[in-house]
Amino acid sequence: MNLLTQIVRSAECSSGVPTKTGLANQETSLKIWTIYCMIFFLNSVQSRGEEPAPTSRPTAESILNELTAGRLELSTEPSTVHDHFLFRFLMREKQPDESWIGTDGIVARRDGRVAIVLLSSNSYAYAYMTDGFLVALDPENPGGIVTSEIGAPVFTWTADLATRQETFTASFVRDSQHGKVQLHIGSLLQLMTSRATNKEYDEKTQVVSFNTRKGNVKVQMRSSPKGAASGIPVRKLIVDQPDGQSYLEIGSNPDPGLDFFSISKEVVAGLGVPTRRLRPGENIDKIMFTKELGKVEIAVATKLMSAFPKLPPRDGPSTKASGLNGPHVGEASR
DSSP, rough: OHHHHHHHHHHHHHHHOHHHHHHHHHHHHHOOOOOOOOHHHHHHHHHHHHHOOOOOOOOOHHHHHHHHHHHHHHEETTTOOOEEEEEEEEEEEEEEOOOEEEEEEEEETTTTTEEEEEEEEEEEEEEEETTTTEEEEOSSSOOOOEESSEEEEEEEEEEEETTTEEEEEEEEETOOOOEEEEEEEEEHHHHHHHHHHEEEEEETTTEEEEEEOOOEEOOOOOOHHHHHHOOOOOHHHHHHHTTEEEEEESBBBBOOOOOOTOOOHHHHHHOOOOOOOOOOTOGGGGGGGGGGOOOHHHHHHOOOHTTTTTTTOOOSSSOOOOOTSOOOBBBBBB
């Protein structure tokens, strides 16, 4: 029997004739009832005070503000917090003849080294570069390859907010000994959102979209908390313009499935492909742009791809390996 029932029954026990005992019982019941009401009121107030404040649903504006507030980047700069990372990129521009030219590839960093693999439009590796080594399909001699043991890879995709200009580079620099990477996602988004319109957020797909004066931008957020903990909450960045396209993916797979740092001149020599050294002063940019490979070039590119060893399986949950032509690449990690 609860307290409220006891109070009610106590009141019912008093007779209709107001005797001293009946009045005393009624007064006692009234006092108990008053105390109960006060306790109930205080408990209800305390319960409401302990309830967590309702969290606001994310909006395109709030997400973009968070992404552009800090220094969101993957780089080899001393200030970076990422020793290991892997991402896929694509940059294309439309030419006057309506054809497209650009660069598609994968950038990896591990244990202080950098590697870049460039891919053709039909997803074959046509160039590989790391600290102190370059191998690429020979543009002068179809069916052959060209190598260099002097230089290092460089990847840059940044934005200058003062001049409102983007800088993109994926190349091999001969006067450098160590690979360099500068992927400044935060500054790129700052530049893109400074004059953005029609900002929207799809909570189901976790995609923020907005329009700029030149085209449309989509940013897909990472659903796994691991990505956010590593400081890279962005999974994909897609920029679509009439005269150009840009694509960036920092995938959710921490194991790329391929060893990007085991290719050397000895490995390349074992491929049995005609090889020549890059000449001093030779224009290296002509091998840096993606194109669709012919049958002879595909045969050489297939041999080049076979030089990437498969990584041994790691302990713990299995992960789906992705090859060079796969849609997903590895995740940045501390």
